[in-house]
Amino acid sequence: MIKYLGSKRRLLDEITAVSCAVPGASTAVDLFSGTARVGHALKHAGFAVQANDYAAYAHVLATCYVQADAERWTHEAEALLAELQAVSPAPGYVTRTFCEEARYFTPENGARIDAMREAITARALPPELEAIALTSLLEAADRVDSTTGVQMAYLKQWAPRAHKPLTLRLPALLPRAAGGRSAAHHLDALKAAAALTGHIAYLDPPYNQHSYLGNYHVWETIVRWDTPEAYGVARKRRDTRARASIFNSRPRHADAFRRVVETIDARVLIVSFSNEGWLSRDTLLEMLAPRGEVLVLDHDYKRYVGAQIGIHNRRGERVGAVSHLRNTESLYVAGSAVDVDAVRRTKQ
Ligand SMILES: C[S@@+](CC[C@H](N)C(=O)[O-])C[C@H]1O[C@@H](n2cnc3c(N)ncnc32)[C@H](O)[C@@H]1O
Structure with missing residues (x-):
């Protein structure tokens, strides 16, 4: 899966274990799904x-990894990816904007992305198959990018991986779950909180001002394929600002998250939050208290690579050090239906 700030790769086992400790639970909502x-x-x-x-782009990833069932699509997807891999490179918007005006990918790989993306559009595929092809393309592009993991800037020297030829792989599709059909949605979280229900709701909102649409604008453009006007050194989409999330606004964040917590119809809430985020532990505990008992599971991590490297000026000179190098990610599990002893056992 793609490199993603705030991805919960390291918490997956615990989120799953907690969810499985809710007696009788077979349905779940992931309201801010990111990589899916x-x-x-x-x-x-x-x-x-x-x-x-x-x-x-996140909706496409969720359509592939959550909605699409392996037994329905694996065969067709393998054949499609083989065809796309064979398409001749042809430079276009990606090559011009992200490889010549910027340096996210080598022009050779940019021309492959352009040609494959055009070929996906030309085939007018069913949405789930198209999402599988786009996910494969994003992940292939991610494996040969030349960034530190966000698309606000690119490396001065090509990353060694950037010189490898872009290669499509079949994403890890899953068979339909025993709990029933899964689905991907493309809504603002406040609307989704009112519309979606599950025994469990997992809430992993942005926790500061850094916009995911800004950090991952290249994926947004490859998925939307709308050749947007780009600006600045990073060649970001102009509409990134107009589509700002309420969860990236310091004055509005707490109220928006409180509304989500109050609205969503679920027996148990599992909330991910970092000690670097805008909501303090006391605030989160107060928001979640009406849901029942709240259990907090803490995880201590090194901060991401950008923070380890320090603060640099435009000439690449180090001008400062970051204030701290570790952060704590916490899972808040709220709801009387949780088998607390079972959750505690997962920690042992
Ligand atoms: C911390 S990330 C989620 C990471 C995800 N759990 C994972 O493991 O990959 C937060 C996500 O919230 C999404 N987001 C931000 N504002 C949103 C909004 N108003 N409505 C819905 N999603 C939003 C972002 O696009 C981002 O993918």
């Missing part, structure tokens, strides 16, 4: 999952 890896893990554990995210 949490929804994928829950589907793998047998849950029917409703995944949601407001970014178009």
Whole structure:
């Protein structure tokens, strides 16, 4: 899966274990799905999952990893990816914008992305098959990018991986879960909180001002394929600002998250939050208290590579050090239906 700030790769086992400790639970909502890896893990554990995210690329990832069932699509997807891999490179928008005006990929790989993306559009595929092809393309592009993991800037020297030829792989599709059919949604979280229900709701909102649409604008453009006007060194989409999320606004974040917590119809809420985020532990505990008992599971991590490297000026000179190098990610599990002893056992 793609490199993604805030991805819950390291918490998957625990989120799954907590979800499985809710007696009788077979359905789950992932309201801010991002890479879709949490929804994928829950589907793998047998849950029917409703995944949601407001970014178009995240909706595609969730359509592939959560909604599409392996038994329906594997055969056709393998044949399609083989055809796409054989398409002749042809430079276009990606090559011009992200390889010549910027340096996210080598022009050779840019021309492959352009040609494959055009070929996907030309085939007018059913949505789930198209999402599988686009996911494969994003992941292939991610494996040969020349960034530190966000698309706000690119490396001055090509990353060694950037010189490898872009190669499509079949994403890890899952069979339909015992809990039933899963689905991907493309809604603002406040709307999704009112519309989607599950025995469990997993909430992993942005926790500061950094916009996911800004950090991953290249994926948004490859998925939307709308040749947007780009600006600045990073060649970001102009509409990134107009589509700003309420969860990236300091004055509005707490109220928006409180509304989600109050609205969503679920027996148990599992909330991911970092000690670097805008909501303090006391605030989160107060918001979640009406839901029943709240259990907090803490995880201590090194901060991401950008923070390890330090703060640099435009000439690449180090001008400062970051204030701290570790952060704590916490899972807040709220709801009287949780088998707390079973959750505690997962920690041992
Ligand atoms: C911390 S990330 C989720 C990461 C995800 N759990 C994973 O493991 O990959 C937060 C997600 O919230 C999404 N998001 C931000 N604002 C949103 C909004 N208003 N409605 C729905 N999704 C939103 C972002 O696109 C981003 O993917």
